[in-house]
Amino acid sequence: MQNIIDVRSLNKKYKDHHAVKDINFQVKEGEIFGFLGPNGAGKSTTINMICTMLVPTSGSITINGFDAVKQKSKVRESIGIIFQENTLDEKLTAHENLMLHCKFYKVPKRKRGARIQEVLEIVDLVENRDNRVETFSGGMKRRLEIARGLLHYPKVLFLDEPTVGLDPQTRAHIWEYILRLKEKEGITMFLTTHYLDEAEISDRIAIMDKGKIITINTPAELKKELGGDIIELSTKNNSQVMRDIEKDKNIIDVTVQDNILYIKVHSSDAFISQFIKKLSVPIETLNIRKPTLNDVFLAFTGENIQQSPETQSK
Protein backbone atom coordinates (compact mmCIF):
# COMPACT_ATOMS: atom_id res chain seq x y z
CA MET A 1 0.00 0.00 0.00
CA GLN A 2 1.19 3.47 -0.92
CA ASN A 3 1.82 6.19 1.67
CA ILE A 4 -0.75 8.98 1.31
CA ILE A 5 0.73 11.02 4.18
CA ASP A 6 4.45 11.18 4.82
CA VAL A 7 5.70 13.22 7.80
CA ARG A 8 9.44 13.59 8.29
CA SER A 9 11.49 15.28 11.03
CA LEU A 10 8.56 17.56 11.80
CA ASN A 11 8.99 20.25 14.46
CA LYS A 12 6.82 23.06 15.76
CA LYS A 13 8.06 25.56 18.28
CA TYR A 14 5.78 28.21 19.79
CA LYS A 15 7.85 31.02 21.33
CA ASP A 16 9.26 29.10 24.28
CA HIS A 17 7.36 25.81 23.87
CA HIS A 18 8.54 22.92 21.68
CA ALA A 19 5.08 21.42 20.93
CA VAL A 20 6.07 18.89 18.23
CA LYS A 21 9.49 17.31 18.53
CA ASP A 22 11.03 15.82 15.42
CA ILE A 23 8.25 13.35 14.61
CA ASN A 24 8.17 10.87 11.71
CA PHE A 25 5.25 8.75 10.51
CA GLN A 26 3.49 7.55 7.39
CA VAL A 27 -0.20 6.88 6.74
CA LYS A 28 -1.08 4.26 4.14
CA GLU A 29 -3.68 4.89 1.49
CA GLY A 30 -7.09 3.52 2.51
CA GLU A 31 -6.34 2.90 6.18
CA ILE A 32 -8.01 4.30 9.30
CA PHE A 33 -5.14 5.88 11.19
CA GLY A 34 -5.91 6.57 14.85
CA PHE A 35 -3.99 9.48 16.31
CA LEU A 36 -4.18 9.34 20.09
CA GLY A 37 -2.62 11.19 22.98
CA PRO A 38 -3.45 12.96 26.22
CA ASN A 39 -4.51 16.61 26.23
CA GLY A 40 -1.64 18.87 25.25
CA ALA A 41 0.35 16.05 23.57
CA GLY A 42 0.67 18.01 20.33
CA LYS A 43 -2.01 16.28 18.22
CA SER A 44 -3.86 19.42 17.10
CA THR A 45 -0.59 21.17 16.32
CA THR A 46 0.48 18.21 14.16
CA ILE A 47 -2.89 17.95 12.39
CA ASN A 48 -3.00 21.70 11.78
CA MET A 49 0.41 21.50 10.11
CA ILE A 50 -0.68 18.53 7.97
CA CYS A 51 -3.85 20.40 6.95
CA THR A 52 -1.80 23.51 5.99
CA MET A 53 -3.36 25.67 8.71
CA LEU A 54 -0.07 26.05 10.57
CA VAL A 55 3.46 26.41 9.20
CA PRO A 56 6.03 23.94 10.61
CA THR A 57 9.19 25.25 12.24
CA SER A 58 11.10 22.56 10.32
CA GLY A 59 10.61 19.20 8.62
CA SER A 60 8.47 18.03 5.71
CA ILE A 61 4.88 16.87 5.16
CA THR A 62 3.73 15.26 1.93
CA ILE A 63 0.04 14.50 1.30
CA ASN A 64 -1.15 12.79 -1.84
CA GLY A 65 2.26 13.65 -3.31
CA PHE A 66 1.98 17.38 -2.52
CA ASP A 67 4.09 19.45 -0.13
CA ALA A 68 2.00 20.91 2.72
CA VAL A 69 4.03 24.14 2.79
CA LYS A 70 4.79 24.77 -0.88
CA GLN A 71 1.61 23.34 -2.45
CA LYS A 72 -1.06 24.39 0.03
CA SER A 73 -3.99 24.56 -2.39
CA LYS A 74 -3.20 21.13 -3.88
CA VAL A 75 -3.09 19.70 -0.35
CA ARG A 76 -6.38 21.40 0.55
CA GLU A 77 -8.01 19.88 -2.50
CA SER A 78 -6.80 16.47 -1.32
CA ILE A 79 -8.26 16.62 2.19
CA GLY A 80 -11.60 16.96 3.95
CA ILE A 81 -11.87 18.01 7.58
CA ILE A 82 -14.68 17.16 9.97
CA PHE A 83 -14.21 19.47 12.92
CA GLN A 84 -15.24 18.66 16.46
CA GLU A 85 -17.52 21.64 16.79
CA ASN A 86 -20.52 22.25 14.57
CA THR A 87 -19.44 24.52 11.72
CA LEU A 88 -22.68 24.34 9.73
CA ASP A 89 -24.85 27.39 9.13
CA GLU A 90 -27.95 26.50 11.15
CA LYS A 91 -30.21 28.98 9.35
CA LEU A 92 -29.48 27.43 5.96
CA THR A 93 -30.86 24.16 4.61
CA ALA A 94 -28.70 21.08 4.12
CA HIS A 95 -28.57 21.77 0.39
CA GLU A 96 -27.63 25.43 0.88
CA ASN A 97 -24.82 24.49 3.27
CA LEU A 98 -23.44 22.04 0.74
CA MET A 99 -23.76 24.53 -2.11
CA LEU A 100 -21.80 27.09 -0.11
CA HIS A 101 -19.01 24.58 0.36
CA CYS A 102 -19.01 23.73 -3.38
CA LYS A 103 -18.48 27.41 -4.15
CA PHE A 104 -15.75 27.68 -1.55
CA TYR A 105 -13.93 24.66 -2.95
CA LYS A 106 -14.60 25.74 -6.54
CA VAL A 107 -16.40 22.53 -7.50
CA PRO A 108 -17.34 23.23 -11.17
CA LYS A 109 -20.90 24.65 -11.43
CA ARG A 110 -22.24 21.93 -13.73
CA LYS A 111 -21.07 19.20 -11.34
CA ARG A 112 -22.44 20.69 -8.12
CA GLY A 113 -26.02 19.34 -8.26
CA ALA A 114 -24.98 15.74 -8.91
CA ARG A 115 -22.24 15.78 -6.34
CA ILE A 116 -24.53 17.19 -3.63
CA GLN A 117 -27.08 14.48 -4.40
CA GLU A 118 -24.35 11.85 -4.24
CA VAL A 119 -23.03 12.88 -0.79
CA LEU A 120 -26.55 13.28 0.62
CA GLU A 121 -27.23 9.70 -0.47
CA ILE A 122 -24.04 8.47 1.23
CA VAL A 123 -25.18 9.86 4.59
CA ASP A 124 -28.91 9.15 4.09
CA LEU A 125 -30.08 12.77 4.15
CA VAL A 126 -31.69 13.09 0.72
CA GLU A 127 -35.15 13.55 2.20
CA ASN A 128 -33.90 16.30 4.50
CA ARG A 129 -32.07 18.31 1.85
CA ASP A 130 -34.44 21.30 1.98
CA ASN A 131 -34.84 21.43 5.75
CA ARG A 132 -33.00 23.97 7.82
CA VAL A 133 -30.07 22.56 9.81
CA GLU A 134 -31.47 24.03 13.05
CA THR A 135 -34.24 21.40 12.86
CA PHE A 136 -31.71 18.50 12.67
CA SER A 137 -30.71 16.16 15.52
CA GLY A 138 -27.07 16.04 16.65
CA GLY A 139 -26.48 12.86 14.63
CA MET A 140 -27.98 14.35 11.45
CA LYS A 141 -25.76 17.43 11.79
CA ARG A 142 -22.69 15.23 12.11
CA ARG A 143 -23.76 13.27 9.01
CA LEU A 144 -24.23 16.50 7.10
CA GLU A 145 -20.76 17.63 8.14
CA ILE A 146 -19.35 14.34 6.88
CA ALA A 147 -21.23 14.85 3.61
CA ARG A 148 -19.78 18.33 3.32
CA GLY A 149 -16.27 17.03 3.98
CA LEU A 150 -16.71 14.65 1.03
CA LEU A 151 -17.99 17.12 -1.57
CA HIS A 152 -14.69 17.76 -3.29
CA TYR A 153 -13.60 14.08 -3.49
CA PRO A 154 -10.90 14.24 -0.80
CA LYS A 155 -8.31 11.47 -0.62
CA VAL A 156 -7.95 11.87 3.14
CA LEU A 157 -10.66 12.70 5.64
CA PHE A 158 -9.59 14.18 8.98
CA LEU A 159 -12.05 13.25 11.70
CA ASP A 160 -11.52 15.18 14.91
CA GLU A 161 -13.45 13.28 17.59
CA PRO A 162 -16.28 12.70 15.10
CA THR A 163 -18.87 11.43 17.57
CA VAL A 164 -18.08 13.45 20.69
CA GLY A 165 -21.17 14.34 22.69
CA LEU A 166 -23.49 11.99 20.76
CA ASP A 167 -25.49 9.18 22.35
CA PRO A 168 -24.23 5.59 21.86
CA GLN A 169 -26.84 4.67 19.24
CA THR A 170 -26.09 7.73 17.12
CA ARG A 171 -22.35 7.12 17.51
CA ALA A 172 -22.78 3.57 16.20
CA HIS A 173 -24.82 4.93 13.29
CA ILE A 174 -22.17 7.53 12.37
CA TRP A 175 -19.55 4.81 12.40
CA GLU A 176 -21.61 2.73 9.99
CA TYR A 177 -21.40 5.64 7.54
CA ILE A 178 -17.70 6.19 8.10
CA LEU A 179 -16.90 2.51 7.54
CA ARG A 180 -19.13 2.40 4.48
CA LEU A 181 -17.12 5.30 3.07
CA LYS A 182 -13.88 3.52 3.70
CA GLU A 183 -15.19 0.41 1.92
CA LYS A 184 -16.89 2.10 -1.02
CA GLU A 185 -14.69 5.09 -1.73
CA GLY A 186 -11.35 3.90 -0.32
CA ILE A 187 -10.92 7.18 1.56
CA THR A 188 -8.09 7.31 4.08
CA MET A 189 -9.27 8.36 7.55
CA PHE A 190 -7.11 10.25 10.01
CA LEU A 191 -8.92 9.93 13.31
CA THR A 192 -8.52 11.52 16.72
CA THR A 193 -10.68 10.14 19.49
CA HIS A 194 -10.89 9.69 23.22
CA TYR A 195 -13.30 6.75 22.87
CA LEU A 196 -11.75 3.34 23.33
CA ASP A 197 -14.14 1.53 20.97
CA GLU A 198 -13.42 4.04 18.18
CA ALA A 199 -9.69 3.69 18.63
CA GLU A 200 -10.17 -0.09 18.25
CA ILE A 201 -11.63 0.42 14.78
CA SER A 202 -8.34 1.94 13.56
CA ASP A 203 -6.13 -0.18 11.31
CA ARG A 204 -3.10 1.37 13.01
CA ILE A 205 -2.69 3.68 15.97
CA ALA A 206 -0.06 6.29 16.74
CA ILE A 207 0.24 7.44 20.35
CA MET A 208 1.66 10.90 20.86
CA ASP A 209 2.84 12.29 24.18
CA LYS A 210 4.80 15.41 25.11
CA GLY A 211 5.40 16.30 21.47
CA LYS A 212 6.71 12.89 20.40
CA ILE A 213 5.23 9.83 18.69
CA ILE A 214 5.92 7.09 21.21
CA THR A 215 4.52 4.09 19.34
CA ILE A 216 2.75 3.12 16.11
CA ASN A 217 1.16 -0.27 15.56
CA THR A 218 -2.10 -2.15 15.01
CA PRO A 219 -4.42 -2.29 18.05
CA ALA A 220 -3.92 -6.08 18.25
CA GLU A 221 -0.11 -5.81 18.21
CA LEU A 222 -0.10 -3.02 20.78
CA LYS A 223 -2.12 -5.19 23.18
CA LYS A 224 0.01 -8.24 22.42
CA GLU A 225 3.21 -6.31 23.10
CA LEU A 226 1.88 -5.36 26.50
CA GLY A 227 1.26 -9.07 27.22
CA GLY A 228 0.23 -10.83 30.43
CA ASP A 229 -2.81 -10.18 32.61
CA ILE A 230 -3.95 -7.11 34.49
CA ILE A 231 -5.04 -7.36 38.12
CA GLU A 232 -7.24 -4.43 39.14
CA LEU A 233 -7.20 -4.04 42.87
CA SER A 234 -8.59 -1.54 45.32
CA THR A 235 -8.11 -1.46 49.10
CA LYS A 236 -8.35 1.18 51.82
CA ASN A 237 -4.55 1.37 51.94
CA ASN A 238 -2.98 1.06 48.51
CA SER A 239 0.43 2.27 49.67
CA GLN A 240 0.55 -0.67 52.07
CA VAL A 241 -0.26 -2.96 49.12
CA MET A 242 2.65 -1.45 47.23
CA ARG A 243 4.92 -2.34 50.14
CA ASP A 244 3.44 -5.85 50.41
CA ILE A 245 4.11 -6.66 46.77
CA GLU A 246 7.41 -4.84 46.44
CA LYS A 247 10.13 -6.95 44.82
CA ASP A 248 7.66 -9.59 43.56
CA LYS A 249 9.30 -10.91 40.40
CA ASN A 250 5.97 -11.87 38.78
CA ILE A 251 4.93 -8.24 38.63
CA ILE A 252 5.90 -6.38 35.47
CA ASP A 253 4.49 -2.99 36.31
CA VAL A 254 2.08 -1.19 38.67
CA THR A 255 0.14 1.98 37.88
CA VAL A 256 -2.43 3.81 39.99
CA GLN A 257 -5.48 5.60 38.59
CA ASP A 258 -8.43 6.88 40.64
CA ASN A 259 -7.31 4.90 43.66
CA ILE A 260 -7.25 1.60 41.74
CA LEU A 261 -4.00 -0.33 41.39
CA TYR A 262 -3.39 -1.82 37.93
CA ILE A 263 -0.91 -4.62 38.45
CA LYS A 264 0.51 -6.12 35.29
CA VAL A 265 1.70 -9.74 35.67
CA HIS A 266 3.09 -12.28 33.20
CA SER A 267 0.24 -14.68 33.98
CA SER A 268 -2.29 -14.55 36.79
CA ASP A 269 -3.06 -18.32 36.80
CA ALA A 270 -0.47 -19.60 39.23
CA PHE A 271 0.22 -16.24 40.77
CA ILE A 272 -3.10 -15.00 42.12
CA SER A 273 -3.46 -17.18 45.24
CA GLN A 274 0.01 -16.40 46.59
CA PHE A 275 -0.50 -12.75 45.63
CA ILE A 276 -3.66 -12.52 47.76
CA LYS A 277 -1.89 -14.18 50.71
CA LYS A 278 0.79 -11.50 50.58
CA LEU A 279 -1.66 -8.66 51.12
CA SER A 280 -1.84 -7.35 54.67
CA VAL A 281 -4.93 -5.16 54.06
CA PRO A 282 -8.49 -6.27 53.19
CA ILE A 283 -9.41 -6.29 49.49
CA GLU A 284 -12.30 -4.04 48.44
CA THR A 285 -12.46 -5.03 44.75
CA LEU A 286 -10.41 -7.42 42.62
CA ASN A 287 -10.68 -8.04 38.90
CA ILE A 288 -8.42 -9.98 36.52
CA ARG A 289 -8.46 -9.38 32.77
CA LYS A 290 -6.48 -9.23 29.52
CA PRO A 291 -4.94 -5.89 28.45
CA THR A 292 -7.16 -3.42 26.58
CA LEU A 293 -6.14 -0.50 24.43
CA ASN A 294 -6.63 1.68 27.50
CA ASP A 295 -3.90 -0.32 29.28
CA VAL A 296 -1.64 0.30 26.29
CA PHE A 297 -2.44 4.01 26.46
CA LEU A 298 -1.91 4.04 30.22
CA ALA A 299 1.43 2.21 29.93
CA PHE A 300 2.72 4.70 27.37
CA THR A 301 1.28 7.96 28.71
CA GLY A 302 0.37 7.35 32.36
CA GLU A 303 -3.20 8.47 31.62
CA ASN A 304 -6.53 6.91 30.70
CA ILE A 305 -7.71 7.23 27.12
CA GLN A 306 -11.31 8.08 28.06
CA GLN A 307 -12.51 11.60 28.07
CA SER A 308 -12.38 13.48 31.29
CA PRO A 309 -15.87 14.54 32.45
CA GLU A 310 -15.21 18.23 31.82
CA THR A 311 -14.44 17.68 28.12
CA GLN A 312 -17.19 15.11 27.58
CA SER A 313 -19.94 17.70 27.45
CA LYS A 314 -18.20 19.74 24.72
Ligand SMILES: Nc1ncnc2c1ncn2[C@@H]1O[C@H](COP(=O)(O)OP(=O)(O)OP(=O)(O)O)[C@@H](O)[C@H]1O
Ligand atom coordinates in the same frame (compact mmCIF):
# COMPACT_ATOMS: atom_id res chain seq x y z
N1 LIG B 1 -0.63 28.99 19.71
C1 LIG B 1 0.05 28.42 20.70
N2 LIG B 1 0.98 29.12 21.39
C2 LIG B 1 1.69 28.56 22.40
N3 LIG B 1 1.55 27.27 22.81
C3 LIG B 1 0.63 26.53 22.17
C4 LIG B 1 -0.17 27.06 21.08
N4 LIG B 1 -0.99 26.07 20.64
C5 LIG B 1 -0.73 24.98 21.40
N5 LIG B 1 0.24 25.25 22.31
C6 LIG B 1 0.82 24.32 23.29
O1 LIG B 1 1.38 23.21 22.58
C7 LIG B 1 1.12 21.99 23.26
C8 LIG B 1 0.40 21.04 22.33
O2 LIG B 1 -0.92 21.52 22.11
P1 LIG B 1 -1.96 20.79 21.15
O3 LIG B 1 -3.19 21.62 21.11
O4 LIG B 1 -1.31 20.48 19.86
O5 LIG B 1 -2.24 19.44 21.95
P2 LIG B 1 -3.35 18.33 21.71
O6 LIG B 1 -2.65 17.02 21.81
O7 LIG B 1 -4.10 18.60 20.48
O8 LIG B 1 -4.30 18.51 22.96
P3 LIG B 1 -5.93 18.39 23.05
O9 LIG B 1 -6.23 16.92 23.05
O10 LIG B 1 -6.21 19.02 24.38
O11 LIG B 1 -6.52 19.13 21.91
C9 LIG B 1 0.33 22.34 24.51
O12 LIG B 1 1.23 22.43 25.60
C10 LIG B 1 -0.26 23.71 24.20
O13 LIG B 1 -0.44 24.46 25.37
